[in-house]
Each structure stands twice: as structure tokens, then as C-alpha cells.
Amino acid sequence: MTLREAAEKLGMKPVSGHSRLSREFTRGYVSDLLSDVMANAKAGDVWVTLQVHQNIVAVAALKELAAVILIGGRQPERQTLAKAEAENIPLLLTELPAFEVAGRLYQMGISGKG
Amino acid sequence: MSLHILDIVENSLAAGARRVEIRIAEDLSADRMMVEIKDDGCGMDEEMAQKALDPFFTTKTVRRVGLGLPLLAEACRTTGGDLSLQSCPGKGTTVRATFQCSHIDRKPLGPMADTLMTLIVGHPEVELIYEQRKDGKVFSLDTREIQADLGDIPLNAPEVVPTLRALIQNGLEELEG
Numbered sequence: 001m002t003l004r005e006a007a008e009k010l011g012m013k014p015v016s017g018h019s020r021l022s023r024e025f026t027r028g029y030v031s032d033l034l035s036d037v038m039a040n041a042k043a044g045d046v047w048v049t050l051q052v053h054q055n056i057v058a059v060a061a062l063k064e065l066a067a068v069i070l071i072g073g074r075q076p077e078r079q080t081l082a083k084a085e086a087e088n089i090p091l092l093l094t095e096l097p098a099f100e101v102a103g104r105l106y107q108m109g110i111s112g113k114g
Numbered sequence: 115m116s117l118h119i120l121d122i123v124e125n126s127l128a129a130g131a132r133r134v135e136i137r138i139a140e141d142l143s144a145d146r147m148m149v150e151i152k153d154d155g156c157g158m159d160e161e162m163a164q165k166a167l168d169p170f171f172t173t174k175t176v177r178r179v180g181l182g183l184p185l186l187a188e189a190c191r192t193t194g195g196d197l198s199l200q201s202c203p204g205k206g207t208t209v210r211a212t213f214q215c216s217h218i219d220r221k222p223l224g225p226m227a228d229t230l231m232t233l234i235v236g237h238p239e240v241e242l243i244y245e246q247r248k249d250g251k252v253f254s255l256d257t258r259e260i261q262a263d264l265g266d267i268p269l270n271a272p273e274v275v276p277t278l279r280a281l282i283q284n285g286l287e288e289l290e291g
Contacts, residue, residue, distance in 0.1 A: 034185060035117070053188050058169035058179040083170065 001025065001108060003046070003067050007092050010104055012069065016081060017090030025066040028110045030102050034059050041065060046110070048101050052076050057083040067091070071098045115149070116224035118189065121182035122151045122209050123233055127240065128173070129155030131206065134233075138223070138246040145215045147195075152208040158201040166199060186211055193217040227283045230255070234278065238269040246289060253285040 004021040007014055014021055029041040030048040034055055041047060043064035049056060052074050060068050067090035070076060076084065076091055084091045094101060106112070119136060126134050131153035139148045158166065165171040167187055172180030186209075187197040194214030201207040213220050226246070233242055234257055244255040260278070261269055269278065 034181075034188075038181075055169050055181065055184050055188055058181055058184070061170075062179050062181075087170075 001110065003090055003092070006046070006105065006108070006110075009108065010094060010096065010101065012092040012094040015076065015091050015093055016084035017067065017088050020067075020088060020090050023066055023090075026109075026111060028102060028105050028112055029065075030098055030112075038063065046105070048098050048105075050074055050098065052080055054079040054083045056080065057087055057089055060084075060089050061087050065089070069094060069101055071096060071101055115189075115221050116226045116229040118182070118186045118211075118221075119149065119151065119226070120229045120232060122186065123153075123229075125182055126151065126153035126155050126207065127237055129153065129157070129207065131155035131240065133241040133243070135243040136245070138226075140215060140248040142215060142249065147213045147215050147220070149211045149213075150208065152206065154206040157203045157205050157207055159203050163199055163201045163207075167197075183209070189213070189221060193220040227279060227286055230282050231275070231279050235270040235275060246286070248289050249291070251289050251291075253289045255282065255285070 002022050002024055006012070007021065025044060025046050027042060027045045028048060029037065029045040031037050032049050032051055034051065037047060037059050041063050045065050046067045046069060047060060047065050048069045048071060050071050052070060054077060056068055057080055069092045071094055073095045075093070081091070123134055123136065133154045135152040137150040166183050169179050169181050169184040172178065174180060183199070190197045190211050190213055194217050195212035197209070197211045199207065199209050230242070230244060242255070242257045246253045257269060264274065267274060
């Protein structure tokens with residue numbers, strides 16, 4: 001599944017990294033602790049979080065994550081959006097809570113392990 | 115929090131610090147926790163000091179991001195505190211982080227004994243001064259004084275490490291009551 005397909009199916013709004021929305025992904029990671037993401041997320045993961053500070057872009061870049069989904073209607077901070085655009089990292093916004101996002105992605109074949 | 119402290123001290127050492135002071139104070143009546151790390155490294159000018167909180171600024175060459183200070187700054191901010199950085203080229207840097215003690219998202223201090231032992235064993239040549247205050251009690255450590263007692267035996271000698279660890283662990287446990 002591509003990021004664009006996931007965004008359409010879950011009603012998520014891409015706000016950056018538009019040129020990378022055709023990227024396929026097969027794994028997801030849910031965490032709000034950046035240290036945990038740095039330790040345990042894998043390259044190519046889609047990261048689901050409520051964190052909106054620019055540090056999430058740095059972590060996504062460091063770990064080569066496919067995208068970051070911001071849940072619960074949260075908006076990225078101004079600097080976060082600027083950094084995400086500069087780094088061409090897709091940020092996808094959703095009103096859904098993290099549990100719902102993870103559950104729906106899982107039903108669509110996205111794994112949390114492997 | 116102990117890992118944040120380790121991160122910041124590693125910055126100090128990378129800046130050539132030979133003396134690092136770590137001070138932690140918990141003031142429950144004021145609902146404030148303060149962590150201060152002061153070094154005598156090469157210091158930074160004002161421009162670099164401002165950049166230091168940018169996660170995409172780093173002096174390291176192996177990666178593009180430097181997250182130690184930005185992560186600590188965010189941890190302060192989200193728990194009702196603040197982070198300040200004062201630095202002067204040739205004189206060193208002081209990082210001061212404050213937190214609201216009672217904030218539900220404030221991270222615990224964690225295994226400071228492990229952090230201190232990691233620093234001492236890895237860098238026995240550096241004078242490490244540690245002071246932690248809580249509820250009127252104090253635990254302090256000065257590796258130069260310990261080294262003076264040891265004479266020619268290095269701080270990270272195999273026969274010294276277990277005793278040093280026990281000293282630190284017991285001191286910190288007494289502080290926690």
C-alpha cells in the first residue's frame with residue numbers, strides 16, 4: 001500500500017513530503033516517546049504519534065521513516081512543518097485516535113513487526 | 115532523565131571539557147526540579163549556542179541530526195519547565211533544565227548511578243563533580259578527591275569500580291530514603 005492510498009482510505013491529510021506519497025510501506029510503529037522510536041522503529045516504518053514538535057522530523061529523518069501520522073486532530077508546529085518540507089518527510093494529519101489508526105492500518109495488511 | 119544527562123555530558127566531553135559539574139536539586143515545596151550541567155570545554159559563541167537547540171544542527175560528522183539538547187528542551191517544556199544554555203568561547207557551557215516536579219509527564223531521574231559510572235569509567239581523567247539535593251539531604255561526589263585517595267590507581271581500575279559503584283548507589287539510595 002502506498003502512503004497516498006493509506007491517506008485516502010483513512011481520510012488523512014498530507015501536509016508535507018507530497019513527492020513521496022507514492023512510496024509503499026508495509027510496517028507501522030506507534031509511540032509518543034522519541035527515545036523509543038529512535039531505539040526500535042525500523043527504516044520504512046510509518047510512525048503514528050501525537051507529538052508535534054520539530055524533533056519528530058529529526059527522528060523521522062534519522063530513522064528513515066516513510067511518514068509520520070499525527071493523530072487526534074493535532075496540528076504540527078510551524079517549525080515542524082517547515083522542517084518536514086525541507087526534509088521532504090510526509091506528515092499526514094488525522095482526527096482519528098492512535099488506536100483507530102493502528103487498527104485500520106493493521107486490517108489493511110500493515111504489520112507492526114517483522 | 116539520567117540518559118538526557120549522559121547525552122549532555124558527552125557533549126561537554128566532545129567540547130574538550132576536563133571538569134564537569136552536575137547539580138540536581140528537587141525542591142518539593144516550590145514544585146521545581148533543576149538539573150544543571152556546567153563544563154569547562156571550548157564553549158560556543160552566541161550564534162552556535164542558538165543553533166544548538168535546533169535538532170538539525172550538529173557538530174558530529176556521522177549523522178545529520180543532534181537531538182540531545184532539543185529532546186531535553188522539549189522534555190522541560192512539556193513539563194512546565196524551561197531550558198537555558200549559557201556559553202562563552204574558551205570558557206565553557208552551562209546547561210540548566212527545570213521541570214515541574216508534580217507534572218505527570220515528568221520523567222523519573224532514572225539510574226543516575228549507571229550514568230555516573232559510565233562517565234567515570236569511560237573518562238577517568240575528567241574531574242566529575244556531582245551534587246544531588248532532595249528534601250534537605252545531599253549526596254555529593256568529586257572524582258578528583260577520590261583520585262587523590264587512590265594515588266596512582268586509576269578510577270576505572272577493576273578493583274576500584276565495584277566499590278565506587280556501591281558508594282554511589284548507596285549514597286543515592288539514602289537520598290531517596
